[in-house]
Every structure is written in structure tokens, then in C-alpha cells.
Amino acid sequence: MQNVIINKAAFFSILLGLVGFAIGCDSSESSLHEEEIVVESYLVVDEPLPPVWLSTSIPVNATFSTAGTALKDASVRIHLLSAQGSIERTYDYEESPEEPGAYYSVQNDAVLGGRTYRLEVDGGPNFERVTAETTTPEGFELIAPSAEEITYQDPSQYSMLVTQSAVKGGQNVFVFTMESLDPTIENLVPIYFRFIFDKDIEEIDTVEWTMEDLQEVLVYSSPPISEGNYEVFDNGTLRVKLPWFAVAFFGPLKVTMTVLDRNLFDFQRYQQVQQGGSTLSPGEIPNVRDHIENGRGLFGSSARVSHTVTILRESSN
Numbered sequence: 001m002q003n004v005i006i007n008k009a010a011f012f013s014i015l016l017g018l019v020g021f022a023i024g025c026d027s028s029e030s031s032l033h034e035e036e037i038v039v040e041s042y043l044v045v046d047e048p049l050p051p052v053w054l055s056t057s058i059p060v061n062a063t064f065s066t067a068g069t070a071l072k073d074a075s076v077r078i079h080l081l082s083a084q085g086s087i088e089r090t091y092d093y094e095e096s097p098e099e100p101g102a103y104y105s106v107q108n109d110a111v112l113g114g115r116t117y118r119l120e121v122d123g124g125p126n127f128e129r130v131t132a133e134t135t136t137p138e139g140f141e142l143i144a145p146s147a148e149e150i151t152y153q154d155p156s157q158y159s160m161l162v163t164q165s166a167v168k169g170g171q172n173v174f175v176f177t178m179e180s181l182d183p184t185i186e187n188l189v190p191i192y193f194r195f196i197f198d199k200d201i202e203e204i205d206t207v208e209w210t211m212e213d214l215q216e217v218l219v220y221s222s223p224p225i226s227e228g229n230y231e232v233f234d235n236g237t238l239r240v241k242l243p244w245f246a247v248a249f250f251g252p253l254k255v256t257m258t259v260l261d262r263n264l265f266d267f268q269r270y271q272q273v274q275q276g277g278s279t280l281s282p283g284e285i286p287n288v289r290d291h292i293e294n295g296r297g298l299f300g301s302s303a304r305v306s307h308t309v310t311i312l313r314e315s316s317n
Contacts, residue, residue: 033058039295043302050105069101077120080112080115092107141163146161151311162238167261177221180218192248254307267300
């Protein structure tokens with residue numbers, strides 16, 4: 001899965017929080033920490049089988065290092081299960097010689113929609129076998145975008161008409177990602193220009209900048225949003241409108257609509273709480289299941305559609 005949905009650094013930061021929460025209040029005592037396997041892998045419907053990243057947990061007061069925590073010499077496989085729960089097909093994984101802790105599928109099969117996949121990891125004699133399951137959402141389709149180009153803040157709003165995707169265990173939950181394909185200071189919309197540089201757009205010639213200044217607004221990802229927030233038609237299709245506050249640049253904008261399985265939804269909810277996007281009181285972290293047996297981490301799945309729309313400048317007339 002692309003990092004527009006889950007940032008890798010954020011993933012490990014949150015995983016440290018999960019491990020610390022499980023240990024108890026006195027997490028400063030390293031003697032309380034029991035080393036566990038940490039899993040990270042995301043299946044995307046109609047895309048090739050993804051890598052599986054494996055590491056070992058560390059105490060919350062330790063310094064994280066990818067190379068230092070990478071799990072080596074593990075046996076990794078993913079099973080495609082039948083409707084009855086038996087193994088229909090097994091995909092073997094091999095360890096990457098270049099990326100510490102990364103394991104890649106020997107086969108290049110595409111992920112199927114509406115199917116259950118089981119991950120199994122044998123990390124050696126110091127660990128119990130780690131297992132996890134995800135049921136992928138049904139694939140869905142973009143029927144039609146409302147426009148190929150649209151003026152910024154047009155009251156009609158840009159929207160996507162899509163088919164619904166069946167998800168095991170409940171209602172569809174979406175994440176929307178907006179990615180600028182031509183991010184320059186000249187293309188910043190006025191409100192974001194002021195947010196970043198604390199100046200009006202008319203003062204652009206006085207600003208010295210680098211791409212690092214724009215890093216925080218290159219991609220916008222929404223919190224998980226249920227389909228109840230959108231227009232649902234009798235034929236089962238959905239119309240989803242793009243909020244203008246999520247648009248930081250004029251020019252081409254790639255809009256991706258992603259439907260999450262239950263595992264990703266739970267992880268995103270926890271991520272939102274950790275980053276302050278919640279009404280919970282400070283320190284009130286819910287005990288969210290991470291759906292990994294004998295380990296920690298995330299083994300989830302999603303389906304997604306994308307379209308690129310051009311955001312035009314408002315007319316000066």
C-alpha cells in the first residue's frame with residue numbers, strides 16, 4: 001500500500017505505543033518487555049501480493065532502528081482460504097537481501113476481492129508462530145468523475161460516482177487521499193500559502209522556499225469516514241464530493257478513494273487518536289485490537305480507485 005494512507009515512520013511510532021500500552025503503566029522498566037514479532041503488510045485488491053515487513057518489538061524507551069530490529073531468516077507464507085476456511089492456495093515468501101526485514105512473494109498473483117487471506121510467520125525458536133487474517137473488500141469501480149477540470153471552490157464541488165464495495169462485518173469505511181502532481185509555491189492556493197509562510201499570496205516574490213516547506217501539504221488523507229456521509233442511490237452507487245479544504249494546490253490533483261477492511265479501520269482509528277484527531281481526553285487511548293495472534297502490527301487490506309482532476313484558478317474578472 002502506498003504511503004499516502006499509512007506513513008511507515010508513523011506506523012512504528014504507533015506500534016511502540018501499542019506495545020507500551022500492553023505492557024502497563026511502568027513501561028520504563030525494560031525487564032517488563034517481552035520481545036514480539038511486529039508485522040506490517042497491506043493487500044490491495046487487483047494489485048500484486050504485497051511485501052511483508054517483519055521486525056521485533058523494543059521497549060518504549062529504546063531507540064528504533066530498522067536494521068537493528070529487522071527479523072531475519074523467518075519463514076513467511078500467505079494462504080488464500082476457501083469459503084469453508086480451508087487452504088485454497090499458498091504463496092511462499094523470500095527474504096530480501098537488500099531490505100532488512102522485508103519479505104517478497106515468490107508468485108506475482110493479484111489480490112482478489114472479497115476473499116480471506118491468512119498470514120503465517122515462523123520466526124524461529126524464540127517466538128511463537130504469528131498468524132493474522134484479513135478479508136479483502138470487494139473491488140469497486142469509478143463510474144464517472146463529475147469533471148476533468150474544475151475551478152477552485154466551485155460550489156458544485158468535484159465528485160466521484162462509484163459502485164459500492166461489500167466489506168465483511170459492516171458498513172463501508174473510506175479514506176480519501178488528495179495528492180498534488182505539480183506542487184510548487186506558485187500553485188499554492190492562497191489559504192495554504194498564508195498557513196505555510198504567514199504572508200499573503202501577493203508577497204510571493206519575497207519568499208525564499210524549498211520543497212521541504214511544502215512537504216506537509218503535498219498529500220492530504222482524511223480520517224476514516226463511513227458511507228453514511230455520502231449520497232447513496234437506489235441502484236447501489238455512491239456519489240462522493242471532494243471538500244475544498246483538502247485542496248492545497250492548483251493544477252493536477254490525484255484523488256484516491258480507498259475502502260478499508262476491519263483491520264485497517266481499527267488501525268486508522270488508533271492512529272487518529274494518537275495524533276490528536278479525536279474527542280477523547282488526553283491519555284484516554286482505547287484498547288484497539290491489532291488482529292495479530294502471538295505478535296503485533298498490521299495485516300490488512302483495501303480496495304481503491306483513483307482519478308486526476310485539474311484544479312483551475314478562480315477568474316479575476
